[in-house]
Amino acid sequence: GAVVSQHPSWVICKSGTSVKIECRSLDFQATTMFWYRQFPKQSLMLMATSNEGSKATYEQGVEKDKFLINHASLTLSTLTVTSAHPEDSSFYICSATGRQERWGYTFGSGTRLTVV
Amino acid sequence: GQNIDQPTEMTATEGAIVQINCTYQTSGFNGLFWYQQHAGEAPTFLSYNVLDGLEEKGRFSSFLSRSKGYSYLLLKELQMKDSASYLCAVLNRDDKIIFGKGTRLHILP
Numbered sequence: 600g601a602v603v604s605q606h607p608s609w610v611i612c613k614s615g616t617s618v619k620i621e622c623r624s625l626d627f628q629a630t631t632m633f634w635y636r637q638f639p640k641q642s643l644m645l646m647a648t649s650n651e652g653s654k655a656t657y658e659q660g661v662e663k664d665k666f667l668i669n670h671a672s673l674t675l676s677t678l679t680v681t682s683a684h685p686e687d688s689s690f691y692i693c694s695a696t697g698r699q700e701r702w703g704y705t706f707g708s709g710t711r712l713t714v715v
Numbered sequence: 716g717q718n719i720d721q722p723t724e725m726t727a728t729e730g731a732i733v734q735i736n737c738t739y740q741t742s743g744f745n746g747l748f749w750y751q752q753h754a755g756e757a758p759t760f761l762s763y764n765v766l767d768g769l770e771e772k773g774r775f776s777s778f779l780s781r782s783k784g785y786s787y788l789l790l791k792e793l794q795m796k797d798s799a800s801y802l803c804a805v806l807n808r809d810d811k812i813i814f815g816k817g818t819r820l821h822i823l824p
Binding site: 605631633635640641642643644645648690692694696704706707708709711 | 748755756757758759760802809810811812813814815816817819
């Protein structure tokens with residue numbers, strides 16, 4: 600089946616630094632990737648949608664200059680959290696689709712970001 | 716607006732049956748997902764319904780009524796490993812998956 604690899608699994612960084620999270624589709628071409636954020640005991644909140652070769656579309660309330668998304672190829676999308684602060688500490692998950700089937704969405708394993 | 720409602724928590728006994736309900740109001744509808752999520756892990760796909768009716772897959776079944784904006788996930792022969800959060804999610808008209816807040820299911824021995 601389709602596999603999406605997400606790295607790193609967890610990261611601890613200092614406040615003010617930037618962190619990059621990678622999401623790769625291993626056995627299919629991901630025409631669209633989605634980035635979600637999940638705070639403890641809350642649901643997944645969609646942050647942005649990225650299509651290969653074009654600018655990401657951000658959901659309302661998500662700062663595009665803070666959460667930089669690059670989808671340069673059909674197998675790789677990156678999310679960079681710039682100038683991270685403790686309130687950015689969260690679980691970040693990507694999801695990719697490239698299939699014809701409407702249900703063909705595959706999630707990465709998630710990245711636990713802790714900003715200290 | 717978009718709204719997906721499901722109970723916050725439920726408790727059931729090992730070996731029993733539990734039904735988790737979900738109601739939704741979204742901008743368009745292209746299908747409904749159920750995911751299982753264990754703490755600290757990514758969601759795992761359980762089911763996808765786009766037509767009315769019941770879809771059965773082993774111990775898990777999912778039902779959809781589009782006219783009522785309603786779905787349920789039915790779990791039979793509960794096992795301790797079924798303790799997890801169950802997320803109801805709708806694929807809206809923009810083909811974006813919008814999640815409900817999830818139902819934390821506790822299984823008692």
